[in-house]
Amino acid sequence: MEEKKQAAIAATKGEWVTYRPDIKVLDCTIRDGGLMNKHLYDDAVVKKIYQTCVEAGIDYIEFGYKSSKKIYSPAEFGPWKFCDEDSIRRIVEKNKGPIKISVMADAERTDYHTDILPKEKSVIDMVRVATYIHQIPEALDMIKDAHDKGYETTVNLMAVSTVQDRELDDALAALAASDVNVIYIVDSFGAFYGEQIRDLTLKYLKYAKAAGKEVGIHTHNNQQLAYANTIESLIAGASRLDASMAGLGRGAGNCQIELLLGFLHNPKFNLRPVIQCIQEYVEPLREKLRWGFDIPYMLTGLLNQHPRDAMKFMEGDDRKNLIKFYDAIMEEE
Numbered sequence: 001m002e003e004k005k006q007a008a009i010a011a012t013k014g015e016w017v018t019y020r021p022d023i024k025v026l027d028c029t030i031r032d033g034g035l036m037n038k039h040l041y042d043d044a045v046v047k048k049i050y051q052t053c054v055e056a057g058i059d060y061i062e063f064g065y066k067s068s069k070k071i072y073s074p075a076e077f078g079p080w081k082f083c084d085e086d087s088i089r090r091i092v093e094k095n096k097g098p099i100k101i102s103v104m105a106d107a108e109r110t111d112y113h114t115d116i117l118p119k120e121k122s123v124i125d126m127v128r129v130a131t132y133i134h135q136i137p138e139a140l141d142m143i144k145d146a147h148d149k150g151y152e153t154t155v156n157l158m159a160v161s162t163v164q165d166r167e168l169d170d171a172l173a174a175l176a177a178s179d180v181n182v183i184y185i186v187d188s189f190g191a192f193y194g195e196q197i198r199d200l201t202l203k204y205l206k207y208a209k210a211a212g213k214e215v216g217i218h219t220h221n222n223q224q225l226a227y228a229n230t231i232e233s234l235i236a237g238a239s240r241l242d243a244s245m246a247g248l249g250r251g252a253g254n255c256q257i258e259l260l261l262g263f264l265h266n267p268k269f270n271l272r273p274v275i276q277c278i279q280e281y282v283e284p285l286r287e288k289l290r291w292g293f294d295i296p297y298m299l300t301g302l303l304n305q306h307p308r309d310a311m312k313f314m315e316g317d318d319r320k321n322l323i324k325f326y327d328a329i330m331e332e333e
Contacts, residue, residue, distance in 0.1 A: 101126070159306075221252040250307065
C-alpha cells in the first residue's frame with residue numbers, strides 16, 4: 001500500500017521533486033547565442049537580457065568568452081567574444097544586484113594568465129573552463145589559475161558523446177581532484193537521449209559528491225530533447241542548470257529558460273520579464289540568426305556530429321532543400 005502511495009506521489013512530479021534549494025540556474029543567452037552572430041549584439045539587447053535576468057531572479061548570467069585577441073580579431077568579433085571588464089561594467093553599470101556574472105574560457109584559446117584579472121579587480125564572479133578531453137592538462141591549470149585569483153569555477157567537458165568510458169573516468173577523477181566547484185555534462189552535439197543523460201549524471205555525481213563538488217548540465221536541442229534532458233539530469237541529482245531565452249544558442253539552440261523556470265516551481269523566479277524580453281528583444285533576432293530546431297541540426301545530432309556543416313547549410317540560399325543536406329551528410333558517413 002505504501003509503495004503504491006509513493007509511486008502515485010512520484011508520478012505527479014510535484015513541487016517536492018523540482019523545488020530544491022541547491023538548484024542554481026545560469027542564463028547563457030548572450031554567450032551561446034553569440035556563436036550565431038560573432039558576438040555582435042547591440043548594447044540595448046545585452047542590457048535588456050541582463051536586466052531581465054536580474055528581475056527574473058536567475059542566479060548567474062554568462063556574457064561571453066574570455067578569448068585571446070591573438071587568435072580572434074576584435075575587428076571581426078564583438079565585445080562578448082572577449083568580455084573585457086569595461087564592456088561588462090558598461091552593461092551592469094553600478095546596479096549589479098544579486099545576480100552573479102560568468103564568463104567562459106576555452107582551453108588553448110584564452111590568455112588566462114593576463115586577461116583574467118584577480119577577482120578583487122573584476123566584476124566577474126565565475127570562470128567556466130571549457131575543455132575537450134585531450135585538453136584536460138591545460139584545463140586543470142586554468143582552473144587553478146582562476147581559483148587562486150578568487151573566482152568560482154566550473155569545468156565544462158565538451159563533446160562527451162564522443163568520449164570513451166575509460167577516458168571519461170580518468171578525466172572525471174582528475175577534475176574531482178582539482179579546485180573546480182562544478183563539473184558540467186555538456187551535450188555538445190545534441191546527441192544524447194534521456195537514459196544516457198541519467199547514466200552520465202550518476203557517473204559524474206559519483207566523482208563529484210565524494211570531492212564536495214556539484215554537477216551541472218548544458219544541453220543542445222538538435223533532437224528537441226534539450227529541455228527533457230535537462231530535467232532528466234536535474235531529477236538524477238544535477239544542481240546547476242544552463243538555459244537560454246527562447247533557446248537562443250548555437251545551431252539548434254539550448255534548453256529554453258522559460259520552460260525550465262516554469263518547471264522549477266521556485267517562488268524566487270519570475271517568468272513574466274523573461275516572456276516580455278523574448279517577445280521584444282530575442283524573437284526579433286530569429287529571422288537573421290536562424291537558431292532553433294531544424295532538420296539539418298536533427299541529422300547532425302542523430303549522427304553525433306558537430307553542427308558546423310548544418311550551420312553552414314542553414315546560412316545558405318539552399319537551406320530549404322533538406323534532402324540535399326540529408327544526401328550529402330549521409331554520403332559522408
